Amino acid sequence: MGVKTYRRTTPGRRSASVNDFYELTDKHRRPAKSLCRPLVKTGGRNNQGVITSRFRGGGHKRLYRIIDFKRNKDGQPATVQSIEYDPNRNCFIALLKYDDNEIRYILAPFGLTAGDKVESGPEAEPKVGNAMPLKNIPVGMDVHNVEMHAGQGGKLVRSAGGVARLAAREGDWATLILPSGEMRQVRVECRATIGQLGNLEHKNIKLGKAGRKRHMGRRPHNRGTSMNPVAHPLGGGEGRSGGGRHPCSPTGKLAKGGRTRKPRKISNRRILRRRKSRRYGQVSLKRRK
Numbered sequence: 689m690g691v692k693t694y695r696r697t698t699p700g701r702r703s704a705s706v707n708d709f710y711e712l713t714d715k716h717r718r719p720a721k722s723l724c725r726p727l728v729k730t731g732g733r734n735n736q737g738v739i740t741s742r743f744r745g746g747g748h749k750r751l752y753r754i755i756d757f758k759r760n761k762d763g764q765p766a767t768v769q770s771i772e773y774d775p776n777r778n779c780f781i782a783l784l785k786y787d788d789n790e791i792r793y794i795l796a797p798f799g800l801t802a803g804d805k806v807e808s809g810p811e812a813e814p815k816v817g818n819a820m821p822l823k824n825i826p827v828g829m830d831v832h833n834v835e836m837h838a839g840q841g842g843k844l845v846r847s848a849g850g851v852a853r854l855a856a857r858e859g860d861w862a863t864l865i866l867p868s869g870e871m872r873q874v875r876v877e878c879r880a881t882i883g884q885l886g887n888l889e890h891k892n893i894k895l896g897k898a899g900r901k902r903h904m905g906r907r908p909h910n911r912g913t914s915m916n917p918v919a920h921p922l923g924g925g926e927g928r929s930g931g932g933r934h935p936c937s938p939t940g941k942l943a944k945g946g947r948t949r950k951p952r953k954i955s956n957r958r959i960l961r962r963r964k965s966r967r968y969g970q971v972s973l974k975r976r977k
Contacts, residue, residue: 703894712771747905765787766786768800768803768804769791778848780795780886782800798849822857826854827855830883831854833880849885849890872958874958
C-alpha cells in the first residue's frame with residue numbers, strides 16, 4: 689500500500705503519482721469471466737439522447753465486475769482467492785470461493801489477504817471481512833458496506849478507505865458515524881461488513897495531466913460564462929462578463945447556497961447530525977443568526 693512517483697522526464701510525470709498496488713495478489717490477473725458483464729457507455733445521455741450529465745464521454749473500455757453487496761450466503765465459510773483491481777471503483781475487490789465452489793466478488797477491506805476465511809450471517813465471528821446484522825456487531829467497531837434497508841444490499845461507505853463506526857444501539861435502531869461526520873440511525877436488521885475498506889492511499893494520488901482524466905471518461909469542463917447565450921444562462925456578452933446573475937446550471941437552477949436535500953424526505957428524521965460541509969455547516973449557521 690503506497691503511492692509511487694517516477695523520474696520527472698516529462699511535464700506530466702513531474703506532478704503525477706500512481707498506486708503501487710501492493711495489496712493486490714497478482715497485478716496481471718484476469719477477472720473471473722462468469723462474474724463480468726459488458727459496460728455500455730452512455731456519454732451522459734438518457735434514453736432519449738439528451739445529455740443529462742455534462743462533460744462525460746470517451747474513456748477506456750471496461751468490464752463490470754458483479755459485486756455481492758448483500759452478503760446473504762449465511763453459514764457457509766468462504767476462502768479469499770485473490771485481491772484484485774476493479775476499474776469501476778476506487779477500492780479493491782476480493783474473490784471468494786465457497787465450499788460448494790460458488791465464487792463471488794466482495795469489496796476488499798484493509799488487512800484481508802488471499803487464503804483468509806470469511807463468513808456472513810448472525811452467527812459469524814466479528815472479524816475483518818465478515819458480514820452480519822448490526823444487532824450482532826459489538827458497539828464501537830468499524831464497519832463498511834452498510835445497508836439502509838434490510839436485504840437491499842450495502843449502500844453506505846463503499847469507497848476506498850471508507851469506514852463508519854457503530855456508536856450506539858438502542859431498541860430497533862443503531863447509530864452510525866459516517867465518514868462525512870454525519871450521524872445517522874439505521875435499523876439493526878441491516879447488514880454491514882467488519883473493517884475498513886482498503887486502498888487507503890487513493891486520496892493521495894495525483895493525476896498530473898489532463899489525459900489521465902480523459903482515460904476515466906471525463907471531458908473538459910466548460911464555464912457557463914464562456915458559452916453562447918443559447919447554451920447557458922450565463923453565456924454571451926461583449927468580452928469577459930460576470931454573468932449578470934447568480935451562478936446557475938444550464939437549466940437555471942441556482943448552484944450556490946441553500947440545501948439540495950428534499951426537506952420532507954422520510955429518512956430526515958433518522959439523521960441526528962448533519963455532515964460537516966460548507967453547504968450544510970456554515971450556511972445553516974448563518975441562517976440561525
